[in-house]
Amino acid sequence: MVNYKDLGLVNTREMFKKAIAGGYAIPAFNFNTMEQMQAIVQAAVETKSPVIMQVSKGARNYANATILRYMAEGAVAYAKELGCEKPEIVLHLDHGDSFELCKDCIDMGFSSVMYDGSSLPYEENIKISRQVVEYAHKYDVTVECELGVLAGVEDEVASEVSHYTKPEEVIDFATRTGCDSLAISIGTSHGAYKFKPEQCTRDPKTGKLVPPPLAFDVLAEIEKKLPGFPIVLHGSSSVPQEEVDTINQYGGKLPDAVGIPEEQLRKAAKSAVCKINIDSDSRLAMTAAIRKYLAEHPDHFDPRQYLKPARENMKKMYIHKIVDVLGSDNKLG
Numbered sequence: 319m320v321n322y323k324d325l326g327l328v329n330t331r332e333m334f335k336k337a338i339a340g341g342y343a344i345p346a347f348n349f350n351t352m353e354q355m356q357a358i359v360q361a362a363v364e365t366k367s368p369v370i371m372q373v374s375k376g377a378r379n380y381a382n383a384t385i386l387r388y389m390a391e392g393a394v395a396y397a398k399e400l401g402c403e404k405p406e407i408v409l410h411l412d413h414g415d416s417f418e419l420c421k422d423c424i425d426m427g428f429s430s431v432m433y434d435g436s437s438l439p440y441e442e443n444i445k446i447s448r449q450v451v452e453y454a455h456k457y458d459v460t461v462e463c464e465l466g467v468l469a470g471v472e473d474e475v476a477s478e479v480s481h482y483t484k485p486e487e488v489i490d491f492a493t494r495t496g497c498d499s500l501a502i503s504i505g506t507s508h509g510a511y512k513f514k515p516e517q518c519t520r521d522p523k524t525g526k527l528v529p530p531p532l533a534f535d536v537l538a539e540i541e542k543k544l545p546g547f548p549i550v551l552h553g554s555s556s557v558p559q560e561e562v563d564t565i566n567q568y569g570g571k572l573p574d575a576v577g578i579p580e581e582q583l584r585k586a587a588k589s590a591v592c593k594i595n596i597d598s599d600s601r602l603a604m605t606a607a608i609r610k611y612l613a614e615h616p617d618h619f620d621p622r623q624y625l626k627p628a629r630e631n632m633k634k635m636y637i638h639k640i641v642d643v644l645g646s647d648n649k650l651g
């Protein structure tokens with residue numbers, strides 16, 4: 319049993335309180351590889367931003383749970399080495415699908431977990447969420463729960479259709495589960511294909527897809543019911559067109575990939591939304607840089623040669639999100 323405090327990590331409680339009061343959101347970046355971890359830490363240190371490093375069940379299967387936990391511990395030490403005296407780094411489980419998985423992560427040093435019972439019947443979701451909260455709070459670990467279903471595919475989490483969170487349920491759910499934050503569904507979606515072309519309109523000038531707007535009226539209703547309560551948005555990559563274009567230019571095939579426009583995320587970050595999850599954008603930034611590098615240097619085969627520009631490209635993207643979209647820069651301490 320390891321407590322996250324011994325690893326130099328923090329939970330989300332203070333971070334969220336400040337984010338809501340300050341009208342910004344904390345970035346939650348998924349990671350699976352060393353290069354992603356390095357890029358996240360470099361970006362957070364350079365911008366003096368708190369950051370949530372999150373691990374999905376798929377990431378645990380890919381990289382190994384023990385390795386990821388040591389990488390998070392290493393992230394804290396690395397941030398200090400880069401000159402950040404008191405880094406604010408959360409290690410968070412993304413989409414925990416059982417009490418056992420959440421417990422396992424808490425026991426190995428996670429400072430925050432998500433229990434996602436959004437696909438279960440309402441009462442069942444409350445029951446297991448409550449169980450996770452009771453266990454987590456014994457160790458001062460914060461818990462995110464979810465109400466409403468997001469469309470899209472994220473590792474093992476997949477749904478064909480989305481169901482907006484019902485504002486009339488949120489008070490009952492938050493009170494009975496005791497959760498610290500609530501992930502809601504207002505039209506964001508997992509993956510790089512967030513919307514089908516028929517859900518979108520096309521920009522007459524560029525021919526690019528324009529996704530349907532987020533349901534800010536539902537968000538406003540939820541904020542009215544739960545004033546000051548931390549709200550989380552999943553599936554909030556914006557799928558930058560330049561990365562998609564680079565991938566397609568150098569042999570990739572991602573037709574009509576579409577994400578959430580950044581101005582909508584900026585608007586959400588100013589509300590009670592205090593955690594915004596970004597995963598696909600990192601995947602796209604990494605893949606675009608690798609494809610371009612390998613196409614331009616067909617004789618190179620040292621992974622360091624193509625992973626270096628990949629890491630740089632991810633770092634640039636993370637800094638852009640922190641400074642230009644979420645507004646979490648210069649918010650340490």
Ligand SMILES: [Zn+2]
Binds near residue numbers: 472
């Ligand atoms: Zn998610």
